[in-house]
Amino acid sequence: MVDLSRRAVVALLGAGLxxxxxxxxxxxxxxxxxxxxxxxxxALFGTQQDAVARQxxxxxxxxxxxxxxxxxxxxxGQDWGEYFAKILTMIAAGTPPDVVTVxxxxxxxxxxxxxxxxxxxxxxxxxxxxxxxxxxxPALIESFMYKGSxxxxxxxxxxxxxxxxxxxxxxxxxxxPRDDWSVDDFFALSRAMKxxxxxxxxxxxxxxxxxxxxxxxxxxxNTSFLTEEKASGGDWFWSRFYPDQEPRGGGFLWEHADALxxxxxxxxxxxxxxxxxxxxANPAQGGGNELVALFSSGQVGxxxxxxxxxQGLSEAGVANDDYDVIFFPKMASQRHQFGAGGYAIMETSKxxxxxxxxxxxxVSYEGMSIAHTKPxxxxxxxxxxxxxxxxxxxxxxWEVFYDTLDKFPDTAPIPAPPQQAAVESALTKNxxxxxxxxxxxxxxxxxxxxxxxxxxxxxx
Amino acid sequence: MSxxxxxxxxxxEPNPETDVQPGRRKPRLLITLFLAPTVIGLGLFTLVPIIxxxxxxxxxxxxxxxxxxxxxxxxxxxxxSPTVRVSFLNTIGFVATAVxxxxxxxxxxxxxxxxxxxxxxxxxxxxTLFFPLILSAASVSLIMAYLFNQxxxxxxxxxxxxxxxxxxxxxxxxxxxxxxxxVYVWQNFGFxxxxxxxxxxxxxxxxxxxxxxxxxxxxxxxxxxTLPLISPTMLVASVMAIINALQIFDQPWVLTRxxxxxxxxxxxxxxxxxxxxxxDFGGASAVGVVLTLLIMLVTAIQFQLSKRFVFYG
Numbered sequence: 206m207v208d209l210s211r212r213a214v215v216a217l218l219g220a221g222l223x224x225x226x227x228x229x230x231x232x233x234x235x236x237x238x239x240x241x242x243x244x245x246x247x248a249l250f251g252t253q254q255d256a257v258a259r260q261x262x263x264x265x266x267x268x269x270x271x272x273x274x275x276x277x278x279x280x281x282g283q284d285w286g287e288y289f290a291k292i293l294t295m296i297a298a299g300t301p302p303d304v305v306t307v308x309x310x311x312x313x314x315x316x317x318x319x320x321x322x323x324x325x326x327x328x329x330x331x332x333x334x335x336x337x338x339x340x341x342x343p344a345l346i347e348s349f350m351y352k353g354s355x356x357x358x359x360x361x362x363x364x365x366x367x368x369x370x371x372x373x374x375x376x377x378x379x380x381x382p383r384d385d386w387s388v389d390d391f392f393a394l395s396r397a398m399k400x401x402x403x404x405x406x407x408x409x410x411x412x413x414x415x416x417x418x419x420x421x422x423x424x425x426x427n428t429s430f431l432t433e434e435k436a437s438g439g440d441w442f443w444s445r446f447y448p449d450q451e452p453r454g455g456g457f458l459w460e461h462a463d464a465l466x467x468x469x470x471x472x473x474x475x476x477x478x479x480x481x482x483x484x485x486a487n488p489a490q491g492g493g494n495e496l497v498a499l500f501s502s503g504q505v506g507x508x509x510x511x512x513x514x515x516q517g518l519s520e521a522g523v524a525n526d527d528y529d530v531i532f533f534p535k536m537a538s539q540r541h542q543f544g545a546g547g548y549a550i551m552e553t554s555k556x557x558x559x560x561x562x563x564x565x566x567x568v569s570y571e572g573m574s575i576a577h578t579k580p581x582x583x584x585x586x587x588x589x590x591x592x593x594x595x596x597x598x599x600x601x602x603w604e605v606f607y608d609t610l611d612k613f614p615d616t617a618p619i620p621a622p623p624q625q626a627a628v629e630s631a632l633t634k635n636x637x638x639x640x641x642x643x644x645x646x647x648x649x650x651x652x653x654x655x656x657x658x659x660x661x662x663x664x665x
Numbered sequence: 666m667s668x669x670x671x672x673x674x675x676x677x678e679p680n681p682e683t684d685v686q687p688g689r690r691k692p693r694l695l696i697t698l699f700l701a702p703t704v705i706g707l708g709l710f711t712l713v714p715i716i717x718x719x720x721x722x723x724x725x726x727x728x729x730x731x732x733x734x735x736x737x738x739x740x741x742x743x744x745x746s747p748t749v750r751v752s753f754l755n756t757i758g759f760v761a762t763a764v765x766x767x768x769x770x771x772x773x774x775x776x777x778x779x780x781x782x783x784x785x786x787x788x789x790x791x792x793t794l795f796f797p798l799i800l801s802a803a804s805v806s807l808i809m810a811y812l813f814n815q816x817x818x819x820x821x822x823x824x825x826x827x828x829x830x831x832x833x834x835x836x837x838x839x840x841x842x843x844x845x846x847x848v849y850v851w852q853n854f855g856f857x858x859x860x861x862x863x864x865x866x867x868x869x870x871x872x873x874x875x876x877x878x879x880x881x882x883x884x885x886x887x888x889x890x891t892l893p894l895i896s897p898t899m900l901v902a903s904v905m906a907i908i909n910a911l912q913i914f915d916q917p918w919v920l921t922r923x924x925x926x927x928x929x930x931x932x933x934x935x936x937x938x939x940x941x942x943x944x945d946f947g948g949a950s951a952v953g954v955v956l957t958l959l960i961m962l963v964t965a966i967q968f969q970l971s972k973r974f975v976f977y978g
Binding site: 208209214217286287290293294296297318319405407410486487488495499504624626627630633634635637638641653656657660 | 691692694695698727728729730746747748811814815816817822833836837922923924925926927930938941942943944
């Protein structure tokens with residue numbers, strides 16, 4: 206056993222105390238981004254590189270507001286659910302950000318518990334904001350309303366359209382479908398693509414998730430897996446900013462399960478036939494990481510995607526004329542699905558006025574021009590979207606991205622009530638069962654889905 | 666203090682309760698100092714969270730609003746939830762099969778590697794078979810998901826060359842369970858394998874020589890010598906394998922997200938989903954408490970059984 210002298214013990218204790226003092230910020234968590242920092246903290250869903258890429262936006266903001274320091278906190282996650290979980294962890298840790306990027310998936314969760322409505326700010330700066338709203342389709346704004354109040358302003362959006370491989374179309378011997386093509390046309394094209402291709406080839410690849418999964422097939426049949434109603438209120442907004450249009454109400458309400466609706470059963474039966482016939486993938490749950498490689502190598506004929514994919518395909522070496530985009534086919538309607546993203550002010554923020562200035566700058570023409578320099582997401586401002594996608598990079602029919610809103614004005618956001626995570630889980634885990642057990646399995650699968658959705662919506 | 670440190674030795678019998686021997690205080694202080702970080706760490710990061718989790722199981726808490734005491738409500742919800750019920754059944758079924766397969770594979774390979782072969786080859790096998798354990802479970806599962814993809818995976822491609830139709834590895838209940846089991850066992854048997862290597866290597870050669878003289882060879886030697894003599898190792902290996910398998914999360918999460926349906930949903934996945942996706946920290950804690958009790962129960966049974974089946978020489 207080592208025999209320590211009194212001096213050695215004192216020295217050890219001293220070293221321990223010095224070490225503790227040096228690491229005090231870490232031990233007390235003062236080095237956690239946002240804690241003890243005199244800056245407007247903006248959390249975004251992305252990597253450190255994404256945060257660095259926003260520096261130009263921060264610089265632009267600070268030119269207008271030199272007294273407001275801004276700290277961008279990137280939060281990585283596999284999907285929005287993970288991102289929200291990490292934001293909530295920041296709240297639990299006592300370091301809530303002032304501003305967060307929130308996608309449609311989380312809008313109502315944040316609006317119902319965490320976010321501060323921006324009604325008063327929008328009304329106060331109405332004259333300044335009118336120019337923004339004039340440039341943005343009201344459906345996008347509506348998706349960020351909850352129970353009559355506005356919580357966000359869209360900074361990006363993506364409607365689910367059908368991307369197709371032009372080589373596969375050519376080999377099928379068919380022409381590009383008309384904009385109002387039907388589900389029968391879709392089947393005919395899929396069969397032709399399959400017979401015209403060799404080796405491993407799948408006419409339609411899709412991923413089992415809220416955006417681009419079964420929902421587009423439900424929306425084009427004018428149905429969903431949840432009931433859809435409109436909240437009252439919101440007239441203050443529509444009458445002021447969109448006076449020439451029919452008021453859209455106070456935001457969507459998805460409060461009840463509706464998986465056994467006849468049209469829902471019909472849409473699932475369509476997908477069941479597609480998978481059974483080998484025209485569509487049996488979707489694995491989770492992401493679609495392999496999709497870019499499969500699509501770019503011509504192993505996939507069609508897939509749901511949106512404007513966000515243009516940059517990704519370009520980086521994967523896919524030429525503009527290797528693919529194109531078209532609307533989803535028509536069933537009872539041709540209503541489409543979209544997801545949008547934007548900044549929200551946290552209810553806990555002590556810098557709400559500064560946060561509003563950030564929101565306002567980010568949706569200004571200048572702010573959006575700085576933030577969106579690549580075609581990696583459709584832009585709510587029609588003018589900027591035209592500039593970005595019309596610049597040459599992307600599919601021939603890039604107008605489809607915004608036309609989805611203009612031609613089908615009832616196009617709606619992802620159904621995402623405040624219980625979105627539980628609802629998404631109840632949906633995705635039952636999709637495979639509903640479409641892979643033969644025609645008779647569709648209703649059985651949907652009955653289980655209905656039960657799980659009721660449990661999910663019955664939760665808090 | 667100075668008096669006790671410099672006290673003279675006494676001729677009387679030392680009383681450990683009352684006497685402080687010269688030089689004894691320092692080692693005790695030293696021991697305390699060295700143990701302190703571990704004890705404090707365990708207390709702060711293991712004991713406190715365990716207690717907090719047990720307490721939380723009786724509350725409704727979503728991080729955002731203040732916790733609300735709900736008594737046994739979370740446990741009642743847990744008992745009536747079909748998802749939780751299925752996830753526990755899946756977990757138990759998985760543990761039963763995975764542990765048996767893991768122990769069998771590890772033992773078989775350990776015996777083969779310990780049989781007569783050049784040292785370099787033995788070293789090669791030991792390293793290679795242990796290697797999967799050091800890989801990230803998420804990365805391995807991600808790659809396996811590509812390999813077992815129904816439409817484009819290499820496994821179905823190879824089966825296709827043999828004239829076998831595409832198998833829905835990850836899209837059918839049975840297929841998904843098989844893949845999760847395979848991936849888990851492949852990645853985890855390395856540690857059990859090393860334990861068995863150690864156990865087998867510790868058996869004296871003379872025992873086998875004596876057995877050979879008595880006419881016991883091959884299977885008989887394995888059954889009547891090797892197995893009883895490595896039974897303590899087997900106990901340790903099985904306890905650790907069961908505890909690990911009961912906590913399975915990474916592989917099914919990445920491979921199937923618990924699907925199709927709830928076919929591969931496990932108890933720990935329910936904990937994660939309840940807490941971090943559905944903000945139901947009380948419900949998640951209740952599941953955690955039940956899982957902990959299950960682990961304790963299984964381990965206690967194992968140790969009880971070990972009195973009958975484990976041979977300590």
